[in-house]
Amino acid sequence: MNNFDLNCCTVCPRECGVDRYKTKGACGVGAEVRVAKTMLHKFEEPCISGCDPERGSGAIFFAGCSLKCVFCQNKAISRGECGEVFATAELADEMLRLQDMGAHNINLVTPTHYIPQIIDALDIAKPRLNIPVVFNTGGYEKAETIRCLDGYADIFLADFKYGTSELAKKYSAAENYPEVAARALKEMLSITGTPVFGSNGLMKKGIIIRHLVLPGGRRDSEAALRLIADTVPSSDVLLALMRQYTPDFAPAEIKELRRKVTSFEYNYVLDVATSLGFDGFTQDKESAQTIFTPDFN
Ligand code: SF4
Secondary structure, three states: OOOOOOHOOOOOOOOOOOOOOOOOOHHHHHOEEEEEEEEOOOOOHHHOOOOOOEEEEEEEHHHHHHHHOOOOOOOHHHHOOOOEEHHHHHHHHHHHHHHHHOOEEEEOOOOHHHHHHHHHHHHHHHOOOOOOOOEEEEEOOOHHHHHHOOOOOEEEEOOOOOOOHHHHHHHHOOOOOHHHHHHHHHHHHHOOOOOOOOOOEEEEEEEEEEEEEEOHHHHHHHHHHHHHHOOHHHHHHHHEEEOOOHHOOOOOOOOHHHHOOHHHHHHHHHHHHHHHOOOOOOOOOOOOOOOOOOOOO
């Protein structure tokens, strides 16, 4: 059992203080764990999904989210209560089932608001899990909550979405995102240490920071990368610099988000990343090299 109190929830930086047994917080869910989907996911970074078509990353997609990104591609599951209710033991069983199916890791997607329940499930499953546990998060985490994942999290697949409070407020209603995410990142690194790969090229430990370049957002991206580099040594993490923003999910009234990212914008941010010493991925899992290239997608 963990020490979180869902009667007065302060698990994430929203710190709603609501009784999740009676109502929902800003994350859109109560105390029951709701799982929207589980699957062998083939399209994470190569060192997470591997290249065997029969295998993949054992993804568990949770319903709800404490961030409110206007351009979210998963609004169908991120905005509230959908999916199936999983009791603690059932969640542990699902992790073990994914392992039996050949999952390279257990990939907990948007787990923030369920961290207390996930810790309980991992207490059951961990003795029989022999694959890494990945916390796949939007990056908006309390450092104190992340600290509780020591001994549970092997890998963080963590977004670092914004470098300025202006964009964080405008697009995710989270003005304090940059400083909160930076504190959390530091804590993540203290848990995982620097990246470790197996002889098969799959990641065993470490942090992959995902940053999605937004249309019109290259200056914010630059600020985000500089903040990351000021927070942790760039050589201690891997950076996935993403360019696959799709405008279809953005509201019509936010005009600057209604287009794709240009090559100029992406390359500008890529140059900043390179100058700051970040490494990333090639798409070739066999090499699992930390050589920064723009085509890791
Ligand atoms: S996890 Fe949900 S209820 Fe708890 S503080 Fe965050 S948004 Fe609020």
